[in-house]
Amino acid sequence: MAGAARYKQIVDQIAAAIRAGDLAAGTQLPTHRELARTHRVAVATATRVYAELAAIGLVGGEPGRGTFVLDQHGYHGIDAERTLPVTRIADLSFNQPLAVDQTAQLRNALREIAGSGTLDSLLYQHPPAGRSHDRAIVANYLLDRGIDVAPDQVVLTHGAQHGIDTVLTATTRPGNIIAADTLTYPGLLLAANAHRLEIAPIPQAGVGPDLDALEHLCRTRPIRAIYTMPTVHNPLGWTLNADTRHRLADIATTHDCLIIEDGTYAFLDNTAPLPLQHYAPDRTFYLASLSKSLATGLRFGFTVAPTTHRRALETSLRASTWGTTPLITALATTWIADGTLTHWEKARRADARHRQHLAHTALHTLHYTAHPTSQFGWLPLPPHLRADTTATHLAHTGILVTTADTFTTTTHPPHALRLALASPPLTQLPTILNHIHHTINTIPG
CATH class of the missing domain: 3.40.640.10 (Type I PLP-dependent aspartate aminotransferase-like (Major domain))
Structure with a gap:
């Protein structure tokens, strides 16, 4: 019982430090052995502590790198926060293709049905x-x-x-x-x-x-x-x-x-x-x-x-x-x-091709990859950046993105972003993508 109480005390202590901001997002925590030595517990207990902190979303383990404090603003993961702290510039977390010229088609179709x-x-x-x-x-x-x-x-x-x-x-x-x-x-x-x-x-x-x-x-x-x-x-x-x-x-x-x-x-x-x-x-x-x-x-x-x-x-x-x-x-x-669906499929392919050209142009110095006519792209981050903190940086500039942990079936997602390109107006997309490029290049390591 005493061992269980000690394990919970360590979890509570580290959790409180993270929530208070004393352990900032991206901070690398001690190794399992170091934690065990500091708190005078078994290594198995230290492993249990980190497992509990990971289960409640406060830390994440990365093979070969260690255990890190996760960003707590909530702009990463499958249920990411969608309320931005500033005026929204763009939502690249979800593809909602623009309904240009579709309103008249909808009105005509409803008349036909009626x-x-x-x-x-x-x-x-x-x-x-x-x-x-x-x-x-x-x-x-x-x-x-x-x-x-x-x-x-x-x-x-x-x-x-x-x-x-x-x-x-x-x-x-x-x-x-x-x-x-x-x-x-x-x-x-x-x-x-x-x-x-x-x-x-x-x-x-x-x-x-x-x-x-x-x-x-x-x-x-x-x-x-x-x-x-x-x-x-x-x-x-x-x-x-x-x-x-x-x-x-x-x-x-x-x-x-x-x-x-x-x-x-x-x-x-x-x-x-x-x-x-x-x-x-x-x-x-x-x-x-x-x-x-x-x-x-x-x-x-x-x-x-x-x-x-x-x-x-x-x-x-x-x-x-x-x-x-x-x-x-x-x-x-x-x-x-x-034939309306066939028409719009052709239009969406042409639109996606144009948007991918803009994305590759704006993000050419990063490792951006995408199908040439897809509505989204994949952006692995530089080694010194984390997906959760990068998503928060972008959110504080008015841009929502999706982090790799949203898509992962493993316990160790890569540090990468998915950019949904179909929602912003085409004329605004170059500015948005250049903004992402600038932000990523200026986030401190």
């Missing part, structure tokens, strides 16, 4: 997976993505996040293991935590996942599913080549793993190889939405399910939202069928 002879159908509840007519429109659209399925394999969702949650509800149980890249979409992390699933990290090997490591993982652990973004990966921007996709599908087939293929940003690369769904249709759930191509507020998505799992997905939808809102579905399918 004048249709089936307006009363929007007041009635649709089937959980969507009406066959609406699913057929989506299935036809997916042909251009290399996905050829019958309409009854398509289920409609309230966006890609809802699709992920629906698939996990239908196919997993608490304690199951999902393999995902070491850096991956934060929505997967939130959903996996809610479903009490373990995320097994897949290391990176060049431009893509280390498939040897994935194969070893599948051979040694009971992997239930592999979550992947093969086209315009978020946040790293890679697009996997056909050979890599084929091997990934073979690994999943050999070890009887499901594949959750997130195609949310796939529309940005119209030269990409065929989706994984083409290589392993009997085990792949392909999901996407119209949030980044049409409008983030539309909340309309779709999931292509293997025939053997479609009923389970429908049950999952029935238990949650009972499918999509009829009015939103009518608007989305109208824009898909009349």
Whole structure:
């Protein structure tokens, strides 16, 4: 009991010093042995102290470097603070493509829907997976993505996040293991935590996942599913080549793993190889939405399910939202069928290419990387900078960014930022990016 009380006293002492500002963000704490010697406790107790401080978000350990005090302003991590201490200049933490010229299109589409002879159908509840007519429109659209399925394999969702949650509800149980890249979409992390699933990290090997490591993982652990973004990966921007996709599908087939293929940003690369769904249709759930191509507020998505799992997905939808809102579905399918979606996908690609050119120009002396037509980029920080403190510095100048720990499936995220480029007006973006470059270069080490 005395040992436990002593351990808690050390935790409280260090926590109080951090919260009072006596231990500033970025301060390197003593090694485990030094802490144990100073407080006359066992090394195991010192390790327990640091583990508790890390669990409450006050410190972070870095292999080969030590333990550091984390910034407490809250501008890093998956639930980052969004209220800035100064006037906001730009939000590069979230992609919300500008709705230039879309207001008139929305007004016209709503008039068209209002004048249709089936307006009363929007007041009635649709089937959980969507009406066959609406699913057929989506299935036809997916042909251009290399996905050829019958309409009854398509289920409609309230966006890609809802699709992920629906698939996990239908196919997993608490304690199951999902393999995902070491850096991956934060929505997967939130959903996996809610479903009490373990995320097994897949290391990176060049431009893509280390498939040897994935194969070893599948051979040694009971992997239930592999979550992947093969086209315009978020946040790293890679697009996997056909050979890599084929091997990934073979690994999943050999070890009887499901594949959750997130195609949310796939529309940005119209030269990409065929989706994984083409290589392993009997085990792949392909999901996407119209949030980044049409409008983030539309909340309309779709999931292509293997025939053997479609009923389970429908049950999952029935238990949650009972499918999509009829009015939103009518608007989305109208824009898909009349070519509006194709128009905006082309426009978003051109806009993204322009924004990436501006980003590479402004950040050329840093190690900025991005897909040439993606709506975001990845910015590793110089060795002397930390992501949490850098995000706070930028927040105090009016700019929100996202730190690498938002995306990580490991306990030791890299010090890097993801910059979402789609939200600011194009004319303001060069100034914003130059400001980021200047700020990073002037933060003291």
